[in-house]
Amino acid sequence: MTGEPFLSVRDLKIHFPTDDGIVRSVDGLTFDLERGRTLGIVGESGSGKSVTSLGILGLHNRRNAKVSGEIWLDGKELVGASPDEVRRQRGRKMAMIFQDPLSSMHPFYTVGKQIVEAYRVHNDVSKSVARKHAIDMLGRVGIPKPDRRVDDYPHQFSGGMRQRAMIAMALSCDPELLIADEPTTALDVTVQAQILDLIRDLQEEFNSAIIMITHDLGVVAELADDVLVMYAGRCVEQASVDDVFHAPQHPYTWGLLGSMPRLDRARSERLNPIKGSPPSLINVPNGCAFHPRCAYATLNGGRSESERPELTEAAPGHLAACHLPLDRRREIWESEIRPTL
Amino acid sequence: MLAYIIRRLIGAVLMLLLVSLVTFGIFFWIPKLAGQTTDQLAAAYVGKAPTAQAIQDTKERLGLDKPVIVQYGTYLKGIVAGQDFKAGPVVDHCPAPCLGYSFRTSQPVLPQLMDRAPATLSLAIGASIIWLAAGISIGVLSALRRGSIWDRTAMVIALGGVSLPIYFTGLVSLAIFSYSLGIFPGGGSYVPFTQDPGTWFQSLVLPWVTLAFLYAAMYARLTRAGMLETLGEDYIRTARAKGLPERTVITKHALRSTLTPILTIFGLDLGLMLGGAVLTENTFSIPGLGQLAISSIGTGDLPVVLGVTLLAAFFIVMINLVVDLLYAAIDPRVRLG
Ligand SMILES: Nc1ncnc2c1ncn2[C@@H]1O[C@H](COP(=O)(O)OP(=O)(O)O)[C@@H](O)[C@H]1O
Ligand code: SF4
Ligand SMILES: [Mg+2]
Numbered sequence: 100m101t102g103e104p105f106l107s108v109r110d111l112k113i114h115f116p117t118d119d120g121i122v123r124s125v126d127g128l129t130f131d132l133e134r135g136r137t138l139g140i141v142g143e144s145g146s147g148k149s150v151t152s153l154g155i156l157g158l159h160n161r162r163n164a165k166v167s168g169e170i171w172l173d174g175k176e177l178v179g180a181s182p183d184e185v186r187r188q189r190g191r192k193m194a195m196i197f198q199d200p201l202s203s204m205h206p207f208y209t210v211g212k213q214i215v216e217a218y219r220v221h222n223d224v225s226k227s228v229a230r231k232h233a234i235d236m237l238g239r240v241g242i243p244k245p246d247r248r249v250d251d252y253p254h255q256f257s258g259g260m261r262q263r264a265m266i267a268m269a270l271s272c273d274p275e276l277l278i279a280d281e282p283t284t285a286l287d288v289t290v291q292a293q294i295l296d297l298i299r300d301l302q303e304e305f306n307s308a309i310i311m312i313t314h315d316l317g318v319v320a321e322l323a324d325d326v327l328v329m330y331a332g333r334c335v336e337q338a339s340v341d342d343v344f345h346a347p348q349h350p351y352t353w354g355l356l357g358s359m360p361r362l363d364r365a366r367s368e369r370l371n372p373i374k375g376s377p378p379s380l381i382n383v384p385n386g387c388a389f390h391p392r393c394a395y396a397t398l399n400g401g402r403s404e405s406e407r408p409e410l411t412e413a414a415p416g417h418l419a420a421c422h423l424p425l426d427r428r429r430e431i432w433e434s435e436i437r438p439t440l
Numbered sequence: 441m442l443a444y445i446i447r448r449l450i451g452a453v454l455m456l457l458l459v460s461l462v463t464f465g466i467f468f469w470i471p472k473l474a475g476q477t478t479d480q481l482a483a484a485y486v487g488k489a490p491t492a493q494a495i496q497d498t499k500e501r502l503g504l505d506k507p508v509i510v511q512y513g514t515y516l517k518g519i520v521a522g523q524d525f526k527a528g529p530v531v532d533h534c535p536a537p538c539l540g541y542s543f544r545t546s547q548p549v550l551p552q553l554m555d556r557a558p559a560t561l562s563l564a565i566g567a568s569i570i571w572l573a574a575g576i577s578i579g580v581l582s583a584l585r586r587g588s589i590w591d592r593t594a595m596v597i598a599l600g601g602v603s604l605p606i607y608f609t610g611l612v613s614l615a616i617f618s619y620s621l622g623i624f625p626g627g628g629s630y631v632p633f634t635q636d637p638g639t640w641f642q643s644l645v646l647p648w649v650t651l652a653f654l655y656a657a658m659y660a661r662l663t664r665a666g667m668l669e670t671l672g673e674d675y676i677r678t679a680r681a682k683g684l685p686e687r688t689v690i691t692k693h694a695l696r697s698t699l700t701p702i703l704t705i706f707g708l709d710l711g712l713m714l715g716g717a718v719l720t721e722n723t724f725s726i727p728g729l730g731q732l733a734i735s736s737i738g739t740g741d742l743p744v745v746l747g748v749t750l751l752a753a754f755f756i757v758m759i760n761l762v763v764d765l766l767y768a769a770i771d772p773r774v775r776l777g
Contacts (some may be wrong), residue, residue: 158680190683197681202674206691208772215681251774268682 103174104131106155106276109168111168111178113154120381124150126332127168132325134275135304136308139323139340141316141355145377147332149314155310156195157185165434172276191221193276196271199285202262204253210264211249212238218271236267240297259290264290265295270301277302278310282320290351295321316359320344328352331378331388338417348419348428350393353436369437387422394421395431441768447635447762452757459753460746461512467742468508480506484740485543497555501526502543515540515746539750540743542736546671549747552732557751558632560668560728562640563647563720570652571659572706578656580695586668594660601657610650610723617646628725651717655709659702673697700770707763708756715752 115123124147132138140148153159155170157177170177177185197203204213214233215226222229230249237245240263253261262282269277279298283291294427299322302309311322318328319340326343328336328351336349347353354373375392378384386404390396396403399422406418413428422426465473471481482499484492499505503514517523525532525541534541539549578598582591618626629643670676671694679693680686716730725731729748736744768775 153677156681158677186680186683188683189681195681197674197678199674203678205675205679205697207696207771209772214683219683220683252776254773255776258720268678 102145103171105173106132107136107169107171108155109169109171110148111151111170112166113150113159114165115163116165117381122380123332124153124380125385126383128327128329128332128334130327130334130337132276132308132310134308135302135306136325137323139311139319139326140329141313141319141326142329143314143355143373143377145380146329147380148314148329149280150332152195152280152310152312155276156189156193156279157182158189171226187221190217191272192274193278194272194273194274195280196262196265196269196277196282197306198281200258200265201253201285203265204261206253206267209250209252210268211251213253214249214264214271216286217268221272229324232271233267236271237264240264240270240301241293242267262286262290262294263350266294266297266301270305273305274307275356276308276310278312281314282311284313286316291318298322305382316344318353328355331382331383331386333432334420335389337410337417338414338419342414342417343378346414346417346429347432347436348413348417348421348425349421350395350431351389352419353432354392356440357436386422398423398427445761446767448761452761456602456750456753457516459516460750463746463749464508464515464742467745468511478634478645481718493711500773507514513742539747542741542744543738544736544741544744550742552744553729553747556727556729556732559630559726560716560721560730562633562644563651563726563728564686564710566644566648567651567655567720568706568713568718570648571655574652576663576699576702576721577661578660580667580698582660582664583667583671584690591664592731595664597655598660601653602661604720606650606654607723609653612646612721613646613650614724620624623667629727630724640727644726647720647726650722650723651713659706659774662702662705663698667694670694670697671760696770700767703770704763707759710760711756713753716748 108128108130111125111128112123115124126147128147128151130138140151142148150159153164154164155177157180159166161182163205166178168178169429172188175188177188183387195437204210208216211230211233215229218224218229218232219226234245237249242248242260242263248256248260255266256264262285266282279379282298283294286294295318298309298311301307309322310320313319323340326336326338326340327334328343328349335384336343336347336352338348341435343352344356347356351373357371358373373392376377378388378391384404386389386402386406387393387408388394390403393403400420402408404423408422410418412421413425419428423431468481473559478499479495482502482504485502486494486498506514514523518534518536518540520536522536523538523540525534532541534548534550537550539553541548542552578594580595585591614626617623624646625643627640629639631639631643633640654754676689676694679689684693714729716728716733718730718734720726721730722729722734723756729751733745733748736748
């Protein structure tokens with residue numbers, strides 16, 4: 100591996116100035132990702148995950164979003180690049196799969212046309228060559244009779260097939276970075292599992308870097324190599340998937356683990372949903388943004404309310420932002436949290 | 441598709457029957473309900489000195505002596521098979537489709553309509569080309585530059601456009617461009633295209649622009665709102681995520697969705713207008729269907745009123761059919777269910 104990572108995000112901030120104040124949707128995010136690896140970004144809804152992914156693709160309107168920091172993709176910086184330069188990378192070098200495949204495809208064009216279009220923006224080929232490629236892609240994502248389905252419209256596909264088609268479209272130019280923003284949230288459970296399998300298989304085949312965005316730690320456990328836990332626009336914990344599940348450091352991560360639906364229990368039965376709701380990103384609480392909901396906020400002599408905890412290394416390669424001393428965290432995890440999971 | 445078209449055509453015929461029945465009813469039954477006798481009704485068509493004999497003759501000549509339902513039947517039969525008409529000693533044959541004879545002039549109705557239709561058609565089609573082109577392009581530009589000076593200016597003007605009545609803008613434009621500056625001829629200068637294309641065009645410029653101004657304002661606002669909504673759609677985000685140039689995103693992905701609902705509204709507007717753009721025709725004294733309708737309502741000339749109404753309804757029904765077919769062609773969700 101060469102010195103610099105394939106994707107490197109440095110202190111990324113995405114703020115939306117509005118009439119009510121500045122919405123700090125992403126407020127200083129830093130992470131790296133290599134080809135062939137999968138980073139899971141988890142957090143409750145409203146924590147800034149989608150804004151992050153759209154930010155990496157440069158899809159925010161520069162007029163109403165203020166983006167700062169650096170995004171290095173294969174040695175090219177994107178935040179300071181011209182819109183057209185970023186556009187050229189989109190679809191070719193980095194691609195995205197969205198949550199709702201029905202609304203994410205144009206209702207007036209056939210699935211095939213939409214894939215052909217994605218392919219031909221970046222590849223100077225004839226329509227018939229592109230069409231063959233589209234059929235080929237549809238086949239590779241497991242759509243039966245791709246040479247016939249290619250002429251169907253999105254509404255004629257089932258939800259799962261539609262998401263497969265969406266993946267075929269995203270992968271049509273063989274991107275090295277694939278961002279999947281809750282790709283299975285709109286699908287039912289069995290289809291979810293199939294789509295996750297598909298993504299894993301394709302990653303082996305294409306060796307792409309994947310950012311898997313989800314509010315579901317179960318998806319992360321399935322797919323990710325590394326995990327970044329996001330809360331209120333910031334990273335609160337970052338580690339390998341093993342560390343996150345076996346030695347989590349942050350009370351918010353504990354909360355997510357506790358609210359994870361489990362296969363051996365009824366889907367509706369959640370152990371301990373985290374009390375309260377995520378803060379508005381216009382008015383993020385002082386100190387640790389999680390403190391109004393944190394059961395351990397009072398254990399730090401007022402620091403949780405007044406001083407923002409920085410990300411620090413709890414173990415090599417394992418970062419967490421919490422004022423609790425390390426031994427205290429281990430104690431709470433071992434005695435209070437782990438037994439309840 | 442063919443079955444669908446046939447079904448729609450049958451629906452259209454039923455619709456026209458209903459319109460004719462309602463028009464008949466308003467004309468005959470409502471006066472009766474108000475206590476007017478058939479004699480009194482006939483007296484209105486006799487002339488200066490209504491003698492009993494003259495009234496009786498008129499009643500027979502116009503068929504008013506028969507029950508309303510029979511008159512209606514005669515009328516329908518005329519459309520399908522033609523109709524004979526007694527004008528004194530001679531019997532006149534009016535071939536199908538016969539829309540009857542004017543109560544006032546004893547002239548057949550259809551040629552009168554055909555005489556008036558070109559003026560209305562010229563007015564409506566010319567104006568609609570201008571308002572579509574102007575309204576849609578202004579709306580799109582406004583949406584793409586939302587909040588800019590251009591957008592705000594355009595929307596203020598558009599608000600003015602939809603709020604000002606035609607006879608006001610019409611009279612102002614006449615006052616300025618015709619009577620003061622003399623660039624365009626004044627009211628009443630319309631000549632048919634076949635007679636003198638140059639004068640036809642000149643005489644229609646002000647009516648076109650006046651009428652188009654109102655509608656362009658409406659369409660600009662509609663397009664802008666539709667475009668802004670479309671630009672927020674997920675599939676637009678996808679189009680951008682593919683790396684399509686912004687111009688392709690707008691023209692190929694956003695515009696098509698934005699214009700589809702506008703097509704429906706356009707169909708209605710054009711259909712209504714083909715039945716007579718009453719205010720514009722009046723303001724500029726254009727001898728179109730609207731003028732004919734107004735004058736024949738004033739003189740109680742039922743067959744002419746009925747003819748204009750049916751023609752207007754025919755236009756609306758037909759254009760709606762065309763719009764629905766286009767809709768199915770554009771939107772596969774309609775076509776394929
Ligand atoms: N264009 C925008 N203008 C203002 N606020 C926005 C905009 N886009 C997203 N936000 C806000 O940013 C926050 C994070 O949103 P998002 O990234 O979609 O969360 P999630 O983690 O559920 O994907 C939300 O509070 C949302 O309201
Ligand atoms: S810093 Fe305080 S409030 Fe924040 S997570 Fe840690 S203990 Fe809880
Ligand atoms: Mg989201």
